[in-house]
Amino acid sequence: MKALPGILELKNLTAGYQGKAVLGPLSLTMNCGTLGLLGPNGAGKSTFLKVLLGLVHPISGSGSVAGMTLGSGPSLRRVIGYMSEADALIPGMTGIEYVSFAGELGGLNRRDSSRRAHEILHVLELDEARYRLLDEYSTGMKQRIKLAQALIHDPPLLLLDEPTSGLDPSGRDAMLSLLESLHKNHGKSFLLSTHLMGDVERTCQEMVFLFGGQVLLQESVSKLSRTIPLEYRIRLHHFPPGKDLPVHWRREGDAFIVRIAQGDDTRTIWEEVAQMGMLITHISQRHEDLRERFSQLVLNSLAKDSGGKGDPNKVLAP
Numbered sequence: 273m274k275a276l277p278g279i280l281e282l283k284n285l286t287a288g289y290q291g292k293a294v295l296g297p298l299s300l301t302m303n304c305g306t307l308g309l310l311g312p313n314g315a316g317k318s319t320f321l322k323v324l325l326g327l328v329h330p331i332s333g334s335g336s337v338a339g340m341t342l343g344s345g346p347s348l349r350r351v352i353g354y355m356s357e358a359d360a361l362i363p364g365m366t367g368i369e370y371v372s373f374a375g376e377l378g379g380l381n382r383r384d385s386s387r388r389a390h391e392i393l394h395v396l397e398l399d400e401a402r403y404r405l406l407d408e409y410s411t412g413m414k415q416r417i418k419l420a421q422a423l424i425h426d427p428p429l430l431l432l433d434e435p436t437s438g439l440d441p442s443g444r445d446a447m448l449s450l451l452e453s454l455h456k457n458h459g460k461s462f463l464l465s466t467h468l469m470g471d472v473e474r475t476c477q478e479m480v481f482l483f484g485g486q487v488l489l490q491e492s493v494s495k496l497s498r499t500i501p502l503e504y505r506i507r508l509h510h511f512p513p514g515k516d517l518p519v520h521w522r523r524e525g526d527a528f529i530v531r532i533a534q535g536d537d538t539r540t541i542w543e544e545v546a547q548m549g550m551l552i553t554h555i556s557q558r559h560e561d562l563r564e565r566f567s568q569l570v571l572n573s574l575a576k577d578s579g580g581k582g583d584p585n586k587v588l589a590p
Contacts, residue, residue, distance in 0.1 A: 285333030295319045295485040308472030309465040311482035353422035357434040368402040378425030412443040430462035507554040
């Protein structure tokens, strides 16, 4: 994992509205080029992004983004590319006009802004749509044009708020492929804010779990998806309805989770199934997914704080 000192550092930061804190205190350092910010609605993700953009001022604590102190105003926003969840498009403009205008707002002169806009629309595969009105764009095209305006001034850090929102599976896959390419082939760092765990698993090196305005955990994606020892997922051919399960078995959808004793191996499962007169059609060692991991963190947090809010079973989508 490539260290990127200074790209994002927050120390004991709290933020909120009308003097009431809804975020923090939290300390966070972005140690890699791609960071996923995960959390349910109300976790504080939007406030977090507004603080980074300088739209909400911290109540206490300090921080920096791309080497600039929080609250630096327009100069701070020039080193950030922001893709909002809302459309934020200007009716009556064509794609090329909209992206060029964003470049001028970011400090580029008109000629450079126009040149950059053409280059970026080519990279994002919007060549043929550049002269069409934004009003005529599909959802997928609107998401790409929002990404284009975030890139126009060549910022070192992108803040992406739900970039796959509203997209069908193929559109979502295309957008995630673009984000992967921007990092691997164009050296862009980004913070991806979402409630879709699959988006973070695919595109990010690290992730932060945010709940109730607090960082529950920051860890690498590879470390969080870990093997659960002694548990196996199996499927059986024609399991009789209503048949009692052994005490160390439990249902999980159309499969069963079987925990074996320390020192045993999968032979005990095959022997047990044979004694039941059943046939195994699938067996694999069970892996904990990130949704399960987050739910456990939420449960732990709620246990410590009886005033905590949120349903751990409904916090994140796959």
